[in-house]
Amino acid sequence: MKYSRPSVKVRPPGPSARAIISRDEKVVSQSNWRYLPLVIKDGEGSFIEDVDGNVFLDFNSGAATQVLGIDHPAVVEALKRQTSAMATYQPIPGYFYNELVVELCEKLAGITPGGGEKKVSLGLSGADATDTAMKLARWHTKRKRFISFTGSNHGLATYGALSVSGYSSSTVRGFSPLVPEVTHIPFPYPYRWAGEKEPGQWVLDYLEEHVFRTIVPPDEVAGIFVEPIQGDGGVLVPPGGFLERLQEICSRHGILFIVDEVQTGFGRTGKMFASEHWGIDPDVVLLGKPLGGGTPVSACVTRREIMDWPHGSHVLTAAGHLLGCAGALSMMRVLEDERLWENAARVGSFMKARYQKMQNEYEIVGDVRGLGLLLGVEMVRSKDSKEPGVAEAKKACLLAFESGLLTAYDGLYGNVFRITPALNITERLAGVGLDIMEEAVAGVQRAQRHR
Numbered sequence: 001m002k003y004s005r006p007s008v009k010v011r012p013p014g015p016s017a018r019a020i021i022s023r024d025e026k027v028v029s030q031s032n033w034r035y036l037p038l039v040i041k042d043g044e045g046s047f048i049e050d051v052d053g054n055v056f057l058d059f060n061s062g063a064a065t066q067v068l069g070i071d072h073p074a075v076v077e078a079l080k081r082q083t084s085a086m087a088t089y090q091p092i093p094g095y096f097y098n099e100l101v102v103e104l105c106e107k108l109a110g111i112t113p114g115g116g117e118k119k120v121s122l123g124l125s126g127a128d129a130t131d132t133a134m135k136l137a138r139w140h141t142k143r144k145r146f147i148s149f150t151g152s153n154h155g156l157a158t159y160g161a162l163s164v165s166g167y168s169s170s171t172v173r174g175f176s177p178l179v180p181e182v183t184h185i186p187f188p189y190p191y192r193w194a195g196e197k198e199p200g201q202w203v204l205d206y207l208e209e210h211v212f213r214t215i216v217p218p219d220e221v222a223g224i225f226v227e228p229i230q231g232d233g234g235v236l237v238p239p240g241g242f243l244e245r246l247q248e249i250c251s252r253h254g255i256l257f258i259v260d261e262v263q264t265g266f267g268r269t270g271k272m273f274a275s276e277h278w279g280i281d282p283d284v285v286l287l288g289k290p291l292g293g294g295t296p297v298s299a300c301v302t303r304r305e306i307m308d309w310p311h312g313s314h315v316l317t318a319a320g321h322l323l324g325c326a327g328a329l330s331m332m333r334v335l336e337d338e339r340l341w342e343n344a345a346r347v348g349s350f351m352k353a354r355y356q357k358m359q360n361e362y363e364i365v366g367d368v369r370g371l372g373l374l375l376g377v378e379m380v381r382s383k384d385s386k387e388p389g390v391a392e393a394k395k396a397c398l399l400a401f402e403s404g405l406l407t408a409y410d411g412l413y414g415n416v417f418r419i420t421p422a423l424n425i426t427e428r429l430a431g432v433g434l435d436i437m438e439e440a441v442a443g444v445q446r447a448q449r450h451r
C-alpha cells in the first residue's frame with residue numbers, strides 16, 4: 001500500500017495546486033461544483049494524493065463512485081487485460097455485438113431488483129440512464145407525463161434528466177424551457193417536517209388528493225421517478241411505508257415505478273440495492289456511478305416486455321465500451337466475493353454512532369441519518385432554531401480538508417455532509433477520519449461562540 005494515513009505537508013491548496021487551479025479557471029468550464037481546492041495526482045484505496053504531496057483520507061469516494069476505493073487491483077488487472085485484448089473500439093451495442101456486453105447485461109439483469117426477465121440499455125452517466133428511462137416510458141406506455149420529487153438529482157447534464165430532477169433552482173435558472181409535463185412533489189424530510197401527519201403519508205395523500213384530482217390525470221402519467229434514499233437532496237431516508245405505497249399507486253394507475261439506484265446501488269446502503277430495505281419491486285432501475293468500477297458506465301434495467309422499442313430508436317456511440325464492461329464486471333465480482341455490503345452495514349453503524357455522539361455534544365450538529373455508508377450529517381446554526389448551518393458546513397469541510405480529510409456537503413440548503421467512503425474502509429480508518437471531522441466541527445463551534 002502506498003498510503004497508510006492522511007498527511008498534510010503543505011497547507012492546501014499548495015503552490016502546485018494553486019498554479020493548476022489558475023490554469024483551470026482559464027480553460028475549463030466553471031459550471032462544476034468544486035467543493036474544495038483539491039488537485040488530484042494519485043490515489044489508492046481510501047486515499048488521495050494531491051500535486052503538493054499531501055495525502056487525504058477520502059470520505060467522499062469520488063461522489064460515491066468508488067465503492068472499492070481507488071485502483072482496486074482486481075479492477076486494474078481487468079482493465080489491463082481488456083486493454084491488451086482490444087481497448088479502443090466504440091459503437092458496439094450501437095452497431096454490432098460483443099460477448100462482454102452480453103455478459104455485463106446478463107449480470108445486471110440477474111441482480112437488479114424487480115421481478116421478471118429483464119433487458120438492459122447501457123450508457124455512460126446517470127443522466128443518460130434517466131433520459132433512457134424517460135424515452136422508454138413514453139414509448140411503452142404511450143403516455144406523456146412524469147412525476148418526480150423536489151430535492152431529487154437524476155442528472156443535470158441532459159435536458160431530460162435536468163427536467164425530472166428537482167435538485168436546486170440554480171441548476172435550472174436560465175435553461176428553460178425544460179422537457180414539459182413533469183410535475184414535482186415534495187420528498188419527505190422528517191427532520192424539518194412540522195405538520196401533524198407523518199410526512200410520507202402527507203406527501204402521498206397530496207399526490208392522490210390534490211395532484212391527481214386537480215392537475216395531472218394519473219392515466220396520462222408514464223412514470224414516477226424516485227431515489228430510494230435521496231442522496232444529493234440531503235441523505236433523506238423516507239419513512240417506512242412510503243416507497244411501498246408509492247409502488248402501489250404506480251401499479252394501480254399503470255404508471256412505471258422508476259427507481260434511481262445510481263447513488264444507492266452496489267452495496268452503498270448496507271444491501272446490494274437500497275430497494276431491498278423496503279422490499280419494493282421497481283419496474284425500471286437506473287444504475288450508474290460505481291457501476292463501472294471507476295470507469296463511466298450506466299444502465300437502465302427493466303422487464304423484457306417494457307423494453308419493447310424498435311431498432312434504431314435509442315443509440316449512444318460509446319455505450320457498452322469494452323473497458324467499461326470489464327471494469328463493471330470486475331467491480332461486481334469483488335463486491336460479491338467480499339460481500340462488501342456487509343462491511344458497509346457494519347462500518348456504517350460504527351460511523352453513525354460516532355456522528356450521533358457528536359450530535360449530542362455539539363450544538364451545530366442538528367441531525368444524523370442514513371443507511372450503511374450513505375450517511376447524512378445536517379449542520380445547523382443551533383439545535384433550537386434548526387436554521388441551516390450553511391457556513392458551518394462549508395467551514396467544517398475546509399478545516400477537515402486542511403487536516404487531511406475529504407468530505408462534501410449538499411442538500412436542500414447546502415448544509416448536509418454526505419458521507420460516502422469506499423465500502424471496504426476499515427473501522428480503524430473510519431475512526432481516523434471521524435477524529436479529524438470532530439476536531440473540525442469543534443473548531444467551527446468554538447469560532448461561532450466567539451463571534
Ligand SMILES: Cc1ncc(COP(=O)(O)O)c(C=O)c1O
Binds near residue numbers: 124128
Ligand atoms: C441518484 C442520482 N441519479 C443520477 C445522477 C446523475 O449522475 P451523472 O452525474 O453520472 O449524470 C446522480 C448524480 O449525483 C445521482 O445521485
